[in-house]
Amino acid sequence: MLKFNLSQLQKKAYHEIVINWKILTFGIICPLLIFSILAWQVCQADKGFSWDIFILLKIHDTAQPFLDKTAKNITKLGNFEGIMGLLMPIILLLIYQKRRRYLAYLIITILGNTILNIMTKMLFHRVRPYLWESLYYRPQDFSFPSGHAMGSMTLVIALLMLTWGTQWRFLVAIFGSLFVLLIAWTRLYLGVHFPSDILGGWILAIPWTIGMSLLFNLRQLKSNQDVKPSK
Template sequence: MVDFNLKNQSPSFLRFIRRVLQAHWVTLLLFLVGIGLPLLAFQSLAVVVLQEQGGFAWDNAILLAIHTTATPLLDQIAKTVTKTGGFHGITLLTTFVGLILLVRKRWRSLLYLVLTLSGSGMLNRVAKTALHRVRPHLWEQLEPKLGFAFPSGHAMGSMTLVIALIILTWGTRWSWPVILGGSAFVVTIAWTRLYLGVHFPSDILAGWMAAIAWSIGVSLIIHPHLSRTNAVDEVEATPEELSHSN
């Protein structure tokens, strides 16, 4: 019969926990802040949207405030710029980045980019179908849109691409330019969707939260940053080499 002494086992268990936290605290923190909190925010928004299709009081207030700034020039700018955050625009940008990774044989990074962007698009379609939130109709829209609104595909796609690029360039000389330029891109795309009146602010926020959680979650599985220190063709690597790289 095994003599199990809880008092004697407790110190060993505590030492084990301490070692795990010391070795993986960054990953655990990233999981909590980068995945847990965004998912919690998305869930909070989704529950309200699902139960009350009207959404939030601040949705209409923000849209109407933005609409007061409308001018013919801004109309044309918004209609043009918003295309870069749509399916074709994001696909073109992703293809450009993917070709760079392909030429440099960064297979792990390329896999991460493809899975993250394609998965984001599929998740967005599923969420829109499941929550079936109608688009706002507060004024005559310049570009009437069909389909559901929550979460915003433009917001989710642009944020997914930017987060993926931040992760891929983290720790390099490109990281800050990507962070600053990417932030401006994401905010600009969000503004165009609100200015055109095709999304509520909560649609935008939900798209951002889903994109952040998804992009970071996939990165914790694939570890795309390993490609920077190991540019070996991973297709030809042995199972032993791949296990050591992880």
């Protein structure tokens, strides 16, 4: 019986790999390779690349009181509390619709993202940039990868996973992209992250969020829901 179960498990695993090989390749393996290359370079240039400094200074040249206030307010949406606040209506909707697996996927992916980000920052312990004096409170944790960039990207990809195949995916893609870029701009404008921190957060969020969707088997779940009974 044990051999039979093991054989069945191996066949199922092989079947899943064959079906999801494109997702595994381009959604998990490739992003992880790119992140590994970037992380290795970050270790060699922990004080920032030349293009990091160039971009930060160019953005700082646009500084003005109105943008200062705007960036400080918007950037709050990218931290854990802000993201959970944005998610609350969706969480309540999923509870009402009794979509437990979607709900578990969303909550565990967001919570796990925060833990993964903290652990990754501790691993690379990159010091945040300090190129100009600022009245904005500078976080005391490490810089790479950006938690705001990673959290916002995780949020958007997770919502895309949940709305894929529906008319809502276009709105999620459009407004989600704007949200991700806006959060990234606030972190650079406030001078608390290098651009490479932002890039690292974005890239790491991709395999994490997509990997969790495979773990929860959202593709099969959505396929089963899309099956219509024959007349």
